[in-house]
Amino acid sequence: MNKDESRQRRARQTRIRIAEAQANRLTVIRSNTHISAQVYSPCGTKVVAAASTMEKDLRQAIKNGGNAQAAAQIGKLVAERAVKAGVVDVAFDRSGHRYHGRIKALAEAAREAGLKF
Structure with a gap:
């Protein structure tokens, strides 16, 4: 099992636990050049709030x-959008990545902006 397969296995197990809990899910998508976050409804089919460094306004800033x-800016923005949509309690889905660096910065900024997880 290589590094990516291990990460995907961890992500799959996390998503199973979150689905069983019927919680809103804050998901982080990370690449080398960008990061984005989405808040999904408990059923997992509807995106309640989203933010990304690929958005036109944020690319300039x-x-x-x-x-x-x-x-951190993405975490703050997605939290503000989620709170505006009426979602405060979420489960954090780090997509199998370590809670470190960019993932940690996004999570802490989202907590400071009003999300609870």
Whole structure:
């Protein structure tokens, strides 16, 4: 089992637990150059709120979308949008990535902006 398969296995197990709990899910999608976050409804089919460094407004404000500062801005923005949509309690789905660096920055910014997880 290689590194990516291990990450996908961890992500799958996390998503199974979140689905059983019937919780809103804050998912993080990470690449080398960008980061995005989405809040899904408990059924997993509807996106309640989303934010990404690929959005036109943010691309101009953020020089580099692949660093912790950009991740913190995305965390704050997705939390504000989720709270505006009426979602406060979520389960954090880090997609199998370690809780470190950009993932941690996004999560902490989302907590500070009002999400509870």
